[in-house]
Structure formats: structure tokens, C-alpha cells
Amino acid sequence: GFDKHNYLATLKRRTSLLQPATAKRLEGVLVQLEESLKPENEKKTQEKIAKLIEKASQGDAAAKAEMIKMRVISVDNFVIATTNPITFFDTVPLANNEVPFIENTSRQEIVVSYLGQDGRARKTQPIRYQGQGQVELHTISTEEFEYVIRDIYSGEVKTAQLANVDLARDVELQLNKLMWPFIKSAIGAFVTTGPRALRTFFPHSIVNTKNLPTTNLLVAPGNTNTSLWRKECMDVVLEYAAAWGNSLDNAFGGGVGQMKPTAVYIPSSEVMGYLQQVQLTSFGNSVVEEIFDTGFVLNYGGARWVFIADATLDPDEGLAYVKFNKPIGTFFTKPGLDQTFEDESIGMRKQNKGSVSMNKVIGFGLPINWRLNVAAVRYHNAR
Numbered sequence: 001g002f003d004k005h006n007y008l009a010t011l012k013r014r015t016s017l018l019q020p021a022t023a024k025r026l027e028g029v030l031v032q033l034e035e036s037l038k039p040e041n042e043k044k045t046q047e048k049i050a051k052l053i054e055k056a057s058q059g060d061a062a063a064k065a066e067m068i069k070m071r072v073i074s075v076d077n078f079v080i081a082t083t084n085p086i087t088f089f090d091t092v093p094l095a096n097n098e099v100p101f102i103e104n105t106s107r108q109e110i111v112v113s114y115l116g117q118d119g120r121a122r123k124t125q126p127i128r129y130q131g132q133g134q135v136e137l138h139t140i141s142t143e144e145f146e147y148v149i150r151d152i153y154s155g156e157v158k159t160a161q162l163a164n165v166d167l168a169r170d171v172e173l174q175l176n177k178l179m180w181p182f183i184k185s186a187i188g189a190f191v192t193t194g195p196r197a198l199r200t201f202f203p204h205s206i207v208n209t210k211n212l213p214t215t216n217l218l219v220a221p222g223n224t225n226t227s228l229w230r231k232e233c234m235d236v237v238l239e240y241a242a243a244w245g246n247s248l249d250n251a252f253g254g255g256v257g258q259m260k261p262t263a264v265y266i267p268s269s270e271v272m273g274y275l276q277q278v279q280l281t282s283f284g285n286s287v288v289e290e291i292f293d294t295g296f297v298l299n300y301g302g303a304r305w306v307f308i309a310d311a312t313l314d315p316d317e318g319l320a321y322v323k324f325n326k327p328i329g330t331f332f333t334k335p336g337l338d339q340t341f342e343d344e345s346i347g348m349r350k351q352n353k354g355s356v357s358m359n360k361v362i363g364f365g366l367p368i369n370w371r372l373n374v375a376a377v378r379y380h381n382a383r
Contacts, residue, residue: 004037005034005037007165008030008033008034008037009034011026011030011078011081011082012027012030012031012034014081014082014087015027015030015081016306017087017262017263017306017308017323018080018081018086018087018091019089019090019091019327021090022080022090022091026077026080026081029073029077030077030081033074049160049161050150051063052066052067053067053149053160053344056342056344057344057349067342068340071164071167071340071356071358072335072338072340072358073335074161074164074168075164075167075168075171075338075358075360076093076333076335076338076360078164078165078168078172079168079171079172079175079360080333082168082169082172083171083172083175083176083179084176084265084308084310084312085175085176085179085180085182085183086175086179086331087263087323088179088183088323088327088328088329088374089179089327089328089329089330089331089364090327090329090330090331091330091331091333092330092331092332092333093332093333093334093335094332094333094334095334095336096334096336096337098334099134100134100135100137100330100332100363100365101132101133101134101135102127102132102133102135102329102330102365102367103130103131103132104127104128104129104130104131104132104133104367105129105130106129106202106367106369107129107202108129108196108197108199108202108369109126109127109128109129109195109196109197110126110127110197110367110368110369111123111124111125111126111127111133111197111198111367111368112124112127112133112135112365112366112367112368113182113185113329113365113366113368114135114136114363114364114365114366115136115138115178115182115363115364116136116138117136117138119138119178121181121182121185122136124365126195126197127197133365135330135332135363135364135365136363137332137334137361137362137363138361138362138363139359139360139361139362140171140174140175140178140359140360140362141357141358141359141360142166142167142170142171142174142357142358142359142360143170143357144341144343144355144356144357145163145166145167145170145355145356145357146353146354146355147159147160147162147163147353147354147355147356148160148352148353149344149349149352149353149354150352160354163354163356167340167356167357167358171358171360175362176312179331179364180312180313182329182364182366183321183328183374184321184376186216186328186366186371186374187216187217187319187321187374187375187376188215188216188217189214189215189217190213190214190215190216190371190372192209192214197368198368199368199369200368200369200371200372201369201372207245211243211245212243212244213240213243213244216240216371216372216374216375216376217375217376217378218236218237218240218375218376218377218378219236219377219378220232220233220235220236220377220378220379221236223318223378223379223380223381224380224381225380225381225383226380227273227379227380228270228272228273228276228379228380229264229266229270229271229273229274229307229320229377229379230273230274230277230379231277231297231300233320233377233379234297234300234301234305235301236377237261237264237322237375237377238261238300238301238302238303240375241259241260241261241324244259244372259324259325259326259372259373260302260303260324260325261303261305261322261323261324261325262303262304262306262323262324262325263305263306263307263308263322263323264305264306264307264308264320264321264322264323264377265308265310265313265320265321265322265323266307266308266309266310266313266320266379267309267310267311267313267314267315267317267320268309268310268311268313269315270315270379270380271307271308271309272295273379274291274295274297275291275295277291278291278292316382316383317382318378318379318380318381318382318383319376319377319378319379320376320377320379321374321375321376321377322374322375322376322377323374324373324374324375326370326373327370327373328366328370328371328373328374329364329365329366329367329370330364330365331362331363331364332362332363332364332365333360333361333362334361337361338358338359338360338361339358339359340356340357340358341356341357341358341359342354342355342356343355343356
């Protein structure tokens with residue numbers, strides 16, 4: 001069956017990969033969910049939900065509204081805590097009447113990429129310093145999920161709540177499909193000539209640009225058609241981050257701060273590259289012992305590394321995606337306008353079933369000068 005305790009523990013570990021404000025909000029919600037699953041509280045929670053379901057099925061408007069609110073909140077937080085590409089973004093929940101904007105604080109004109117209503121990438125007009133560019137919102141919809149209303153022996157209603165997980169997974173998959181192309185489009189040679197609004201960065205005149213990277217597509221030395229993630233891959237990431245200097249504020253302004261890698265997303269079939277670099281007779285130093293214990297090198301070059309196995313990435317591309325301690329864009333949601341559609345009609349209830357689906361309002365924008373805050377590492381040749 002579904003292990004709720006392990007699921008929540010996994011989500012709590014993942015929150016450390018998110019931007020600080022988002023992680024803090026999620027951690028509070030997940031702690032509350034864990035509390036509700038303690039033996040002394042779980043029965044009370046189930047009884048409360050059972051009463052709400054019963055009242056809602058009898059047409060109680062207040063009960064229906066509370067059920068919808070619970071569902072929206074839990075799904076929204078599950079999605080933000082589990083979706084891999086969201087970790088590259090700052091997450092901003094909007095009020096129902098708020099309009100999403102990205103403010104330009106880079107001291108140069110910039111453009112912002114965003115998802116249009118047709119699902120294609122769009123760009124704003126050039127935005128001046130301290131100006132704002134509006135980001136379009138649009139709606140994604142889940143499939144319809146059926147669930148059992150109650151168990152005729154135990155009376156439990158947890159299956160109705162597990163529909164939340166189905167909804168969250170469906171939204172997660174859709175966001176993966178939408179967001180990864182945006183992240184991948186940020187990889188490549190930086191634009192440093194031509195119209196200023198289209199340049200990736202425009203450093204202060206005191207900066208010697210010979211020190212600065214020219215691309216965020218990093219190629220590890222010694223690549224073959226079958227090579228995997230290894231020390232040389234970590235080296236090129238650390239060199240990229242260090243090349244911007246002790247503080248990117250000196251180069252570009254805007255409070256960017258010192259760059260550090262925080263997570264690496266690798267195709268799941270190729271994530272265990274370190275295992276090929278040690279043998280059973282290789283004991284003798286702390287790094288080898290760390291690989292034997294965890295499968296990875298977790299502390300190296302002044303950074304704490306986290307490796308995420310992502311089954312949606314193509315191993316034939318030979319690319320791993322590095323999240324640094326700064327976002328590449330902003331992900332906007334409007335939880336107050338998320339809708340759930342439930343069917344507990346007489347016909348469904350006779351079958352002891354209900355069904356639920358959801359519409360979710362989203363939008364995201366990527367300022368062109370935030371491309372610096374992501375990198376891809378080629379760890380083997382494209383196949």
C-alpha cells in the first residue's frame with residue numbers, strides 16, 4: 001500500500017533543495033501533515049474527513065468548500081515539493097486579484113521568457129531598470145480520478161484523500177513537460193554583444209571579462225560515449241561558479257551573491273557513476289567510504305552536493321543539470337483560483353465511488369540575465 005509516512009519524509013528532505021522562502025513555507029505544511037499521521041491524531045483526522053464527506057454529499061455548502069480548500073492546499077504543496085524543475089524557480093503564490101510581474105533590477109534592459117496561452121515560449125518587450133514585465137497565466141487540467149468513498153468493514157475514507165496524490169502526480173508530470181524545455185533553453189553560449197536587452201549579462205567596466213564564463217554548457221574532460229558522472233564533472237561546475245568571483249554583486253549588481261551548486265539532476269539510469277570508480281578493495285580514505293555508504297561524493301570543493309535521479313531526462317543526451325543557490329526564474333500560482341470538480345452523484349455513490357479532477361492556474365518567467373544561475377554538464381558524448 002501507499003506509505004504516507006515515508007512519502008512525507010521524502011518531501012521534507014527535498015524541501016532543502018528549494019529556494020529558502022518556498023522551503024520554509026513547505027516545511028511548515030509538511031510538519032503539520034506528519035502530526036496528523038501520528039497514531040493519536042490519525043483517527044481524529046479520518047473522523048473529521050468522514051464527517052466532511054458525509055455533509056458534502058448531503059449538499060452542505062460549507063463542508064464542500066472546506067473539502068475543496070483542503071484538497072487544493074495539499075495538492076499545491078505536494079506539487080511544489082515533488083516536481084524537479086520547480087526547484088530551479090522561486091515560487092510565488094498570488095492572491096486572486098494579483099497580476100504576476102517580474103521586476104528588472106539588473107541595471108540594464110532585459111527581456112523575460114514566459115509560457116504563452118498557446119503553450120509556446122514568448123518574450124516580453126525590453127524592460128528597463130526597475131521596470132516590470134508581466135507574465136501570462138494559464139490553466140492546466142488533470143485527468144479524472146476515481147476513488148472509493150468508504151470501506152464497508154472499517155469505514156475508512158483515506159482512499160478519497162489519496163486522490164490528492166493522484167492529482168498532484170498528474171500536475172507534476174505536466175509541469176515537468178512544460179518547465180524542463182524552458183530550463184534547457186537557458187543552456188548555451190552567453191550573448192554578450194548586440195542590443196543590451198538581449199545580452200545575457202552586461203558587467204561593470206571594472207570587471208575584467210576575461211575571467212567570466214562564456215557559456216553555461218560545461219564539458220567535462222575525458223568524455224567518451226559511455227562515461228558517467230565523476231569528479232571531473234564536479235570540477236567544471238566549481239570552476240564555473242568560482243569564475244564569477246566572490247560576489248556577483250561586483251559584476252552585475254542586484255544582490256546575486258556568491259554562487260554555489262546545491263543539486264544535480266542526472267538521468268536516473270546513469271546517476272550511479274561513482275560506483276564504477278571504486279573497487280571492493282578500495283577502502284582507505286573518507287571519500288571512498290562516502291561512496292560505499294551513499295553511492296556519491298557528497299562534500300567536495302567547499303560545496304555540499306545533492307544528486308537527484310530524474311527519469312524524465314534523456315540519457316542519450318549525456319547532460320546533467322545543475323541547480324545553484326539562486327533561481328533562474330519565478331513560478332507563479334493562484335491557489336485561490338484552483339478548481340476541483342467532484343462527482344459523488346447517486347449513481348457513483350451506489351458503486352461506493354467518487355471521482356475528482358482539478359484545474360490549476362500557473363505561470364513562470366525567466367529573466368534573460370538569470371541564465372547565469374543554471375548550468376548543464378556534458379558527462380558523456382551525445383549518442
